[in-house]
Amino acid sequence: MNYVPLNIIPAAPNAKADINIRFSSFGRDDTRYGFTSMVSDGISMSSGNINVTFNDDYLWSDDRLLNFTAVHEIGHALGMSHSGVEPAIMFAYYDGTLRPMHSDDKMGIHSIYGWKTPKWNRIDADSGIQNLIQVTSPSNVIAANDGLYKMRSTGQILRYSNGAWITVDNNRDTAQVVGSSGTLYQRHHNGGTFRWTGRASNWQPLSGSDSNVVEIVAGADQLYCRRRDGWVARLTGSSWTSIEQPSAPGSRQIAVTDSKVLWNLLTNGYLVRSLWPYSAGEWTIVDINSGNVAIATGGDDFYKLQSDGTVVWLDMSGPIWRTIEGAGSVAIHAVGNMLYSRHGDGSVWRYTGTAGVWEMIDDRRGVVGTVGDRLGQVWGTMSNGEVWALVS
Template identity: 55%
Template sequence: MLFIQRFNSAFAKWTQHIPVTIAPASSNVVRADIHIRFVPLGPSETVYAATSMVADGTTLSSGLINITFNDDYNWSDDRLFNFTAVHEIGHTLGLSHSKVQNAVMWPFYEGITRVIHPDDEAAVHAVYGWRNPRWTRIDANPGTRGIVQISSGSSIPSPLDGLYQLRMTGEVLWYSPNGNWLSVDKNKDTVQIAGSSGNLYQRHADGSIYRYTGSGSNWQWIGASSDNIIDIVAAADQIYTRRKDGWVARWSGSGTTWNSIEQPLLSKQIAVSDKKTLWNLLTTGEIVRSEWPYGSGWAIIDQNPENTAITVGGEEFYKLQGSSGQVVWLDMETPMWRMIEDAGSSAIYASGQYLYSYHNDGSIWRYTDTPFVWEQLDNTSNSASVIGDSRGNVWEMLKSGDILQLIS
C-alpha cells in the first residue's frame, strides 16, 4: 500500500501540469497502460530503474510500457526512490533526458531533491498541452510602455532582481515578491529602462543615463546628455549604448566615462553573452563579434543581408532571418548555422537556456531544444511582447498595456 501511495504521488507530480488522468488499474482490467515491477538487475549504485516501451510512449495506449525498479537495490533512501519514480514516469510520458541539472529529467540523482523544473514542464507541455489556465494578470494599466526583467548572474539573488515596468508618464515600477507594484522613480523624461545582473538603468530623452542605487528614488548619473544615443543595452554586469553614428560604447564603471568599442560600424542591434562576448548586427545584415575585453577588433561571423534580429541566451547565439521569419542557432562546436524554426517568427528573445519566438499573430512559443519543436505558451492576437528569466519564468505585455505572468 505504501508503494502505491508513493507512485500515486509521483504520477501526480506530472498530471498536475497536463490534461491527463492516470489511476491504478482495477483488478479486472485485462491490460494496463503502464506496468511497474521490481526485478533483480544486479547490485549497482547507478542502475536504479529503467523504462521500456514498444510504442513511443506519448499516447499511453500501447499497454506495453514497463517501469522496472532494481530489486537488488536497498530502497531505504526515500528521496532516491521518489526521484527515480518521478523521473521514470517522465520517460513513460515520452520525455527524454534533460540537459538542465536541476530538472527531474536530468539523468543523474546526485543526492539532490528535485521538483518539476520549468524545463520539465516545457517538455511535457510540448507533448500534452496544458491542464490549467496558464496566465494571470498582474497589472492592467494602458500607460505601460515596456517591461524588463533583471536576474543576477550568481545563485544568490540581488535585491534589485525582478520585473520592472516603464509607464508613459516616466514612472518606473518594481513588481515586489508580495505582488505589489512599487515606484522606484517618476521622471517624465525617462524613455527607456534596461537591467541585468542586479543593475537597473534608465535613459532620458536627452540621452543621459542613470543607474539605480537601490535606495528609494535615488539614481546615479553615469552618462551625459547626448542626442547621439539611440538606446541602452544591459547584459552581464555591463551597460552599453548604441549611437546614431554607428559606434557602440560601454560604461567604464566610474563617473560618466564611456569607452567606445573599436571602429564605428552601422549597428542595428547588439546582444551580449554572459561572458561579455559582444554581438553586433549591422544595417547591412552582417553579424560581427568582439570578445571581452574588446581589444582585438570585430570578427565577421555572418554576411547574410536577410538577417533581421539577434539574441543571446547564456552563451548561445540565435538570429532571425528572412521575410518568412526563420530562427537559426549558431552551433559553435561545429561551427555551423542550424535552422530551428522555419517560418512564422517576427521577434526572438533569449534568457539563460530559454529561447522565445513571437509571431505576428500574437502567439508566443518557447523552444524545446529540439529543432522545429516549439511549445506554444499563448495565442492571443493582443500580445505585444514577451520576456523571461534564466529560471524559466515568463511575462507577457499586451497591446492594451496589461502585464501577464505565466503561472503553469
C-alpha cells in the first residue's frame, strides 16, 4: 500500500488468514452490499478472524461497485470506522456515487498505521548544478520532451534519461532554463529566448536580445517574462506583448494555472491576477498582504507562502483563503494536484489534502530544492549538488 507500512498478500493454501473474503446469501430483505465482522457472525469461515462478506444475492454487474464496496469493507477490516465526511469512501451510506479515495480515507489509515519510511535513490552528484526542473504536461499523455532537466553553472543543460544525463545544450550564454507542457525553453544573459526542438543542441530562436527581460516563466502552453522595469509580458510570435504596463510596485513572481490564469505577486506583497485571454492593464487585486513572499500553482489551484511560514490555499468555492500549513515553510512547489513544502531545516513535506496534515517525505535536512511531476514522482537537490529521486 502506498506510503502505509502494510503488506497485503494472499494467504498460502490451507494457511490461517488474517482477513477472510467470501460471498454469502444475506436473504432477500437484506439490501447491504457487504459487511465486515471481527468476531463469529454465525456463518464465519473461521470464528474469531476478520471476515469480509459480500452479498451473493446481489447481481454484481459493475466491477467498479464491487471494487468500491471492497475498499470500504477492507477499510473496516484494517480497523477504520465510518467517516463523517460524506465524499469519503468510508462514509456510512452509499448514494450511488462511486467516489475516489478521499484525503479523509487516507488520513484515517495513516492514523492507525503511520507512514512508510521514505526511500530515496541518488541519481547525481554534481557540485556545479545550478537548477533542476521537471517538464510535465497537463494531460495523461506524456509529451516527448517531458522529463527531468538540470542546468549547470557553465550554462550546460542536460536531460535525465534511462539512468544517465544527456547534454541537450552547452552554451555559456545560457542564464535560465524552464519548461511546461512538453516544451523546454532557455533564456540567455542578453534576454534572448529559445525553444528546444527535441534534437541535441538544436534550439529554435524565439525572441531577440532584450536587456529588460530578467526572468522567463513557462505555464500551460505559453511563455511569459518579468522585466526589469517591473511589468509582465507574454511571448506572441517573436516579440513580447505587455500584460502589465510599467508601474510601481513591480512584479516579484508570476505563476500560471492550467487554464492560463496568470498570477502576479508584486514587490509590496499584493496579489493580482489576469484571466485568459489577457488584455494590457486588466489586473484584478485578489489580496492585499505585505506578508506574501511566494506563490505557486498546481493544476488550477493557487497557493501562497507568507513570511511567518504559513501556507495558504485559495478555495474558489468561496472564494476564501484557507490556511493549510500553520508555520515552518520556507519554500513551496506545486504541480498538478501535488503540493510540497520545504522547511527551514531542509525537511520536505507533501500535502495530504487535509488542512494541517502533511506527510514528511524527506528528513535528511539538507534539501535546497524540490521538483515533481503530476504522477507523484519527486526529486530533491541537496546543498552539495547531489540529486535524489523518491523511490517509495
